[in-house]
Amino acid sequence: MTHPPSSTASSTADSYELPLHGACDPSSSAQGTTPGSFARRADIGGAYAFSSPDTPGMPSASEKTAWDFLPHDWSCSSFAQQPAAEAHASDCVVVDFVTARGVWMRVRAPKNFVAITQLERARLGVVTKEMERVAAREPHLTPLQVRDEIAAGRMVIPANRVHLAHKLDPMAIGRASKTKINANMGASPISSGTHEEVEKLQWAEKWGADTVMDLSTGGNLDECREALCLNSTVPIGTVPIYSMIIGKKLEDLNEEI
Missing domain, CATH: 3.30.160 (Double Stranded RNA Binding Domain)
Structure with a gap:
């Protein structure tokens, strides 16, 4: 008796490729789609990311992100080009960084603030090693895109620091990531x-x-x-x-x- 070659979940995940826009869609309807295709063009960093048309009558995806719900003592501004240097502020920390889409962000946080969570670090433009690991496990995403999705509130990395000290392999859940089980x-x-x-x-x-x-x-x-x-x-x-x-x-x- 012959047996099929063994495989593991990790090898399957590593070889997985996201389907192309409109690929292998036999539907006769313009709104039709199959598990092998996306009816909308991929828009990582946008409200839809990877998606298909919603059921008729459903509201559109919100354009609001976590940037619209910052703590009261935070603020942010976006620029098409790198903004001019800002005068030193004694009551806050000013951080400038560029997103994966080329948009410049200027974030003001409390002066003595210490970032702990992935969200807080992403808001300050930091790419953590956990974000880098997620990008390695999700080849269609770059570390900057992972950071931006977390900062926007569309992705989370459930990586408790206590669990990280043991065997946890960071992964992500979010609209731009693969479906999780x-x-x-x-x-x-x-x-x-x-x-x-x-x-x-x-x-x-x-x-x-x-x-x-x-x-x-x-x-x-x-x-x-x-x-x-x-x-x-x-x-x-x-x-x-x-x-x-x-x-x-x-x-x-x-x-x-």
Whole structure:
């Protein structure tokens, strides 16, 4: 008996190519599309990125981005060309950078502000090593495009700094990135435990899950979550409120709990 050659999720992902605009579309309708084509031309950095026409009657995609919802002590301006140097300001930090589309951004942030999240760093024009890793895993994107999509609020890199200290391989979820697959799992009060959940995680990773959601409602939740983060190369999601309800009746819950 012969067997098909083995393959892994990573090799499949590395060889994946995004379909061309209008490719292999047998539809007779101008609005028709198939999984092998995009009815709209790719527009990375725009509101639509990769998309097909919406269902008739649906509202258009919003042109607003995360830049329109900055913290009250931040501000930003855009320019077609590199802006002239600004006089030194004592109450803020001024950062100039150019986007992947060639637009210059001038961002003003609080003077003593320290960027922690990927979003905060992207807003200051910084390309992190996590953004570079995402671009390497998504060959149709450059590190600058990843940064710009994060700054615009259209992409996230779920890379908790604690998880990054272990085995996490940064990935992105967003309109300009590839579609991702999530695997749900979890222990119940009568079945499974930490060891079994780690084994489930390993199977999920083997078969290509991009993220894993731990929905455990039984066992030692803290121990299980810690074990998953220690062993996982993909982002782990949890439901913290489950920790509140284990071993309690609904009637016992109150504001203090």
